[in-house]
Amino acid sequence: MKRTVLVIDDDPGILEVIKIILEDNGYRVITLSNSCQVLKQVSKHVPHLIVMDLWMSGIDGHQLAKKLKNNHLTKHIPIVVISALSNIEEITKQSRADDFLAKPFNIDDLVAVVAKYLN
């Protein structure tokens, strides 16, 4: 059975490109551009991994990651944050996310970090 990755980003370009790369590598990808729907979506279908942007308009990605990690339904799901922020490493720790990917990233790096949690 295919592993499911939930990708959350408010930029449709990033969403699309990550979807293509991960699907190419044999994952099932669900994308969400509106972070408000995350909890609803997650309760419908629990993904194996969440890849999310930290800096989204409308919501603080940092808070969202924390929320997911505090929810008993979602706290076991590994979270990889993507950001162009300079202090991404620190924020990753604070938001209790599992890993990070700095923008701009290489396809291979994205594939590698996803594989780390799903294979």
Add this chain to the structure above:
Amino acid sequence: MKSNFSSIENQYRSFVKNFIGIAFQRTMDFIPVFFHGQVEKITGYKERDFLQGAPRWDQIIYPEDLPKIYRDARLLKKIPNTTIDREYRIIKKGDEVSWIREIIQNVCNQEGKISLVQGTIYDITRRKKQEQEQERLLVQLEQEKQKAEQLALEAARHASELEAIFTALVDILVVFNNKGMAVSANPAVIQYLGFNPVGKSYNQLLKATNIRHLDGQPLLKKDFFSLIKQVREKKTLPAQNFLLTGYRGEEVATLLSASPIFKDNKLAGIVVIGHDVSARLKLEKQKDAFIAIASHELKTPLTTLQAFTQIMYKYVQNNQHQECKYYLNRMNSQLNKLSGLVEELLDVSRIETGKLELHKETFDFNNLLKEVAEDMERVSGTHKIIIIGQATRHLWADRNRLGQTLINLLSNAIKYSPKAKKVVVEVTTNNNRELVVSVKDFGIGINLKDQEKIFERFFQINHSSGHQFPGLGLGLYISSEIIKRHSGKMLVKSQPGKGSTFYFTIPLEEKDV
């Protein structure tokens, strides 16, 4: 009758003998009839000398005073019953000058004609000297008085100038005495702080103004007093930014500086000057925020573009159209360049906000240098990079950041020596204390004026040939900041037309193996 006469004569003799002056009678032409009394004491000559006409009285008169004596003589000759009381100088035997007072009157003969003069002479040298001394003192006193008045006038002028500066100064200025008490403050202070600091101590002011560092951390008492101590040790402190609480309770970023005041070479107090920099800092903050947001926003589409390019490249991997691969490669390298520029802008905003963090690890510097040099040789294709020497110890430093510095120095060396074929990198370990790396090119060089500014951000060389070199002017700024963060130094030596050498040092820490 006779005895009566002789008794008068005796009385007269006794009078003359004890007379302190000279009694005389002479002709109008200075020929003495008689000359009695202290003649020798007053003139140095004997009575006899004058009676023999050697010298004649007018010959011993001080030449400057002679005309007056002659004028008097004409008067005495013409007008009967004239008495003149006069003071003048004579030259005594032995050339000593003394002052005399002479009371002289003319005497008429039996025909009623003026024939003689007679009178008395006293030595008044002592009195004259006293008078002269008094006069000299008076003159001196007057001069000193004038001088003092002049000085007072000048001081008043200075004071009024200072007063005007003090009052008109927009910056705040507070003078403290040696006991740490504010003794004066200009009007701007009251507007700035909302109260008059005069009469308050350092401690009270520290509390009242709530001085903090720019990051909001309070300025600790001990840090504050260590600053004061430095000023008292005759140093002028370099200006530093602090936050003060202004008169409306708002935060005012203030550039504070302090200097000692000396009086007669002794410390008399401290003057503190503050300048409102909140507007400037706000602008800088906005600019930094702008750079951060702009480069962050640029990164998102860049990421997408790069990813699509890479995906496409995989699709055309087995394609027969080689051009496609070539074009995609070109696209990718341009995208890399673009993300490098964005990264530079982000680095600047990291440096400006103090967020350039080092991730130190232990590594072999020689390996890093070799990797970077090989990469640069491959990318440039024109220059050979010659490495001389090597680091004898492992480094405890941020490998990525040092790599970035090396890339920057080497790409500059290549960029600014288009006609050269090599770049020489020399590595030494100085006494096991620090690593010294130099990157030498044989290019256009940098003139002295530009060398001073070369590590400033956004600085770019305008080469005299009119040739423009691409870039944002940030590489050396970032590199030097990276080296600074490693407690090292970066400097340049260069000769226009011959080339440049950039040096950087990294202190070797205990953890270096």
